[in-house]
Structure formats: structure tokens, C-alpha cells
Amino acid sequence: MSVHHILLLLIIGYIVFSIDKKQEYFPVPTVLVLIGITLSPISYFANISITKDLIFHVFLPALLFISAYQFPTMAWKKYKYIIGGLGTIGLLLTIAIFGGFVYLIGNLFIQISIIAALLIAAILSPTDPVSVIAILKKSSSDRNTADIVEGESLLNDGTSIVVFGVLLSMLTQGTTFSLSGFVSEFLLVSLGGVAIGIAFGWLMSKAVHYTDHRQYQVMLSIIVAYGSFYLGELMDVSGVLSTVTAGMMLSYEFGKNIKEDHFRDQLDGFWGIIEPTILSIIFLLIGIQSARYLVFSEWQLAILLFLGSLIVRFLVITAMTQFHSTWKTYMSLRECAVIAWTGIKGTMSVALVLGFEAATDKSSEFISIIFVVILLSLVIQSASVYPLVKRLKGS
Incomplete structure (x- = not known):
């Protein structure tokens, strides 16, 4: 992908985001993906491709940091x-549950092992709040649902990668499933990541005080991300x-002192430009x-x-919240339905399916099925969030 390609994609993306600023409801990621699909047959874009490493090592850290840093500390506490x-x-x-569904339904059409079915479930389970958070906030005065959707997405991205990694090694190396081994690996990888994030975020929140130069403060945030x-x-x-965790820790440390507002202003200004830049490129490439x-x-x-993923997500969310006396006070069945519907597949799912394709010898048809589920989720769910929330919440 050349510099000319990047500049052209950015121009298209910035135009779409500019239109979004003037509309009450405009699902930017959905529009960018559809534009990308229409660009694909053009020979100029024939050699453009997106890889798991590009998403995972270049785009994802920035997007995760932005979401974590901007996530309200009070919402996390609540x-x-x-x-x-x-x-x-x-x-x-x-x-x-969804892995079991994929195994049962999938084998009616193609041959699929239980491990491969669970891998597909791990790929299609993480959610992407980028497409829906702004829409949720516009469609209802109740911010609770948006906060829960955004916070859940931050955590389930990390969880899904850990599960995906364990299952992929089982599929490629032929190892057998061990519950104790899975749990120990999951806890080690997850808690280890959280510990590093806490330490890194705390250190950088202190280091920012050693310089008065705004540019250096922004540079420190890049180091954190x-x-x-x-x-x-x-x-x-x-x-x-x-x-x-580092992004949330940095936000928490700054939130303890009102004097830190000028730090937030600088970071918000910088990352407020970086976010639409990355999103323009990544969704067009998708x-x-x-x-x-x-x-x-x-x-x-x-x-x-696609339909099964929605049903399973709704059932899990309902079961976990409606039978808990405290959680039930925050979430009615309507909120459960909204949160289930706004669990849109996005950047993380694309990164995982590309990693799955690179590590296995699965046919292109197998990968196509996963890609289509992601596209259906991006297009149908994003486009219908606004009318659905307005209808369910009666506002």
C-alpha cells in the first residue's frame, strides 16, 4: 500500500466524517466499509490488503488507548x-454456547471440528463500540447502556484474544483441551496484562509532571498506548x-486532581485527530x-x-443480569436487547479471522463465512441501532 493510497483513503474518510458532524444519525464505519467494497473492483486498489499484524500492531493499540482513556471513571466505578x-x-x-451452535449448524453444510467451531465463536464474540457509542448517546438521554456497551467491549477484546490464542494452538499443534491448563493460562495472560497496564499507566501519570512542554506530554501518551x-x-x-488498563489508569490518576484538566485538553486534541484518521483507513481497508x-x-x-450470534448474546446477557438482584436494577429486558444488538463485530474480529487464515489451511470458503458474518453485523446492526433504541426506549 503506497502513500498515494493512504492519502486517498484519508480524503474519503475525512469527507464521510465531515458529513457525520452534520447529521443526527450517520453510521460512519458502516458507510466506510460499503465504500471500501465498491472500491475493491477498481484496479487501482487491487493490490491493497490488510493483515492481522497491521491491525494488531499498528492500529489496535491506539484505538484501545483512546477508548480506555476516554471511558468515564465514574461509569467504571458504577x-x-x-x-x-x-x-x-x-x-x-x-x-x-455459540461454539456449540456453530458446530451443530455448521456440520449441516460443511465439515467442521469442535475446536474450529469454538475458534469461530471466539472470532465473532468480541464487540466493537466504535460503530454505536455515538449513536446510542444521540438516540437516548440514558447514558447507562452506552457506558456498559463501551466498557464491556474494552474487556471482551482482551478476553477473546486470550481464548483465541489457546484454541488456535490446540488446532494447529493438535493438543488436547485441558480445563485446568486453560484456566491457568487464561489467568496468567489476563492478570499479567492488567498488572503491566496498571504499572505503566501509573508511572506515566507521574512522568508527565516532569515536563511543561505539551508536545512531550502528548508523546508520553503515545508511549503509554x-x-x-x-x-x-x-x-x-x-x-x-x-x-x-494503562489508558484507564492514566485517566483515573488525572481524574483525582482537577489541575490535570490541561493535560486532558492536550491529549483529547491529539487523539481526537488520530482516532478518525485510523478509523478512516481501517474500515475502508476492511x-x-x-x-x-x-x-x-x-x-x-x-x-x-449471524442470527445465532445475536440470539446467544441476548440469552447470555439476560441470564447474567436478570437473575442478579443488583444488576437487574440497572438493566431491564429492553436494555438487555439493546446491549445484545449493539454487540457489533468489528476491528478485533477482522484481526482474528486474518490471523486464523494465516495460521491454518482452512479453505477460502471457510474464511468467507466468517467475513460475511462480520459484514452483516457491521451493516445491519449499525444501521438499525438508532431506530431500535428510539423504539425500545420510547423516546
């Missing part, structure tokens, strides 16, 4: 148990959770890449898996 439960136990339950991620990966723990997988014979299976 909903930490719901967010923590849905982002960890809830995701594990979703992968287990990428340094915590790469350090986590270097230590064989979750780089995603390291970055998320559209261009996914267009190459749309011609295949198992569309019926892809549609069934």
Missing part, C-alpha cells in the same frame, strides 16, 4: 461488576489488556479486503451464524 462480568465470564459463556501493548506482548501476556470473500456458496450458513 458498573465495574456488570462490565467485568459481561466482559469475562459472559464472553466465555458466549464462546462456549504502544509501550504498554508491546511490553505486554514481549512478556507473553495480553498486550490488549495492558493497553486498556471493506476492500472483505469484498474478495463475498463470492461463495454458503451464504445461508453465514446468515444462520
Whole structure:
């Protein structure tokens, strides 16, 4: 991908984001993906591709840091148990149940092992709040749902990667599943990532006081975003959770002192430019890449898996919240339905399916099924969030 390609994608992305600023409701990621699909047949874009490493090591740390740093500290304090439960136990339950569904339904169409079915579930279970948070806030005066969706997404990205890594090694190396081994590996990778993130975020929140130069303060935030991620990966723990925790820790430390507002202003200004820049490139690339997988014979299976993922997510969220006396006060069945519907597949799912394709010998049709489920989620769910929330909340 050349500099000319990047500049052209940025121009398209900035135009779409400019239109978004003037509209009450405009699902930017969905529009960018659809534009990317229309660009794909053009020969100028024929050699453009997106890889797992590009998403995972270049784009993802920045996007995770932005979401974590901007996530309201008060919302985390208020909903930490719901967010923590849905982002960890809830995701594990979703992968287990949806994996069983993929295995049963998938084998009616193609041959699929239970491990491969669970891997597909792990790929399609993490959620991407970028597409829906702004829409949720516009469609309802109640910020609770948006905060829970955003917080859950930050955690379930890290959880899904850990599960995906364990399952992928089982598939490629032929190892057998061990519950005790899985739990120990999961705890080591997850807690290790959180520990690095806490330490990194705290150190950087103190280091920022040693310079009065705004440029250096912004540079320190870049070190937090990428340094915590790469350090986590270097230590064989979750780089995603390291970055998320570091971002939230930095925000928490700044939030303790009102004098830190000028730091926030500088960081918000910088990352407020970086976020739409990254999103413009990544969603256009997702559209261009996914267009190459749309011609295949198992569309019926892809549609069934898309519907199944929604049903399983709704059932898990409902079961975890409606039978808990405290959580039930925050979330009615309507809120459960909204949160289930806004669990849109996005950047993380694309990164995982590309990693899955690179590490296995699965046919292009197999990968196409997963890509189509992601596209259906991005397009259908994003486009219908606004009318759905307005209808369910009666506002």
C-alpha cells in the first residue's frame, strides 16, 4: 500500500466524517466499509490488503488507548461488576454456547471440528463500540447502556484474544483441551496484562509532571498506548489488556486532581485527530479486503451464524443480569436487547479471522463465512441501532 493510497483513503474518510458532524444519525464505519467494497473492483486498489499484524500492531493499540482513556471513571466505578462480568465470564459463556451452535449448524453444510467451531465463536464474540457509542448517546438521554456497551467491549477484546490464542494452538499443534491448563493460562495472560497496564499507566501519570512542554506530554501518551501493548506482548501476556488498563489508569490518576484538566485538553486534541484518521483507513481497508470473500456458496450458513450470534448474546446477557438482584436494577429486558444488538463485530474480529487464515489451511470458503458474518453485523446492526433504541426506549 503506497502513500498515494493512504492519502486517498484519508480524503474519503475525512469527507464521510465531515458529513457525520452534520447529521443526527450517520453510521460512519458502516458507510466506510460499503465504500471500501465498491472500491475493491477498481484496479487501482487491487493490490491493497490488510493483515492481522497491521491491525494488531499498528492500529489496535491506539484505538484501545483512546477508548480506555476516554471511558468515564465514574461509569467504571458504577458498573465495574456488570462490565467485568459481561466482559469475562459472559464472553466465555458466549464462546462456549455459540461454539456449540456453530458446530451443530455448521456440520449441516460443511465439515467442521469442535475446536474450529469454538475458534469461530471466539472470532465473532468480541464487540466493537466504535460503530454505536455515538449513536446510542444521540438516540437516548440514558447514558447507562452506552457506558456498559463501551466498557464491556474494552474487556471482551482482551478476553477473546486470550481464548483465541489457546484454541488456535490446540488446532494447529493438535493438543488436547485441558480445563485446568486453560484456566491457568487464561489467568496468567489476563492478570499479567492488567498488572503491566496498571504499572505503566501509573508511572506515566507521574512522568508527565516532569515536563511543561505539551508536545512531550502528548508523546508520553503515545508511549503509554504502544509501550504498554508491546511490553505486554514481549512478556507473553495480553498486550490488549495492558493497553486498556494503562489508558484507564492514566485517566483515573488525572481524574483525582482537577489541575490535570490541561493535560486532558492536550491529549483529547491529539487523539481526537488520530482516532478518525485510523478509523478512516481501517474500515475502508476492511471493506476492500472483505469484498474478495463475498463470492461463495454458503451464504445461508453465514446468515444462520449471524442470527445465532445475536440470539446467544441476548440469552447470555439476560441470564447474567436478570437473575442478579443488583444488576437487574440497572438493566431491564429492553436494555438487555439493546446491549445484545449493539454487540457489533468489528476491528478485533477482522484481526482474528486474518490471523486464523494465516495460521491454518482452512479453505477460502471457510474464511468467507466468517467475513460475511462480520459484514452483516457491521451493516445491519449499525444501521438499525438508532431506530431500535428510539423504539425500545420510547423516546
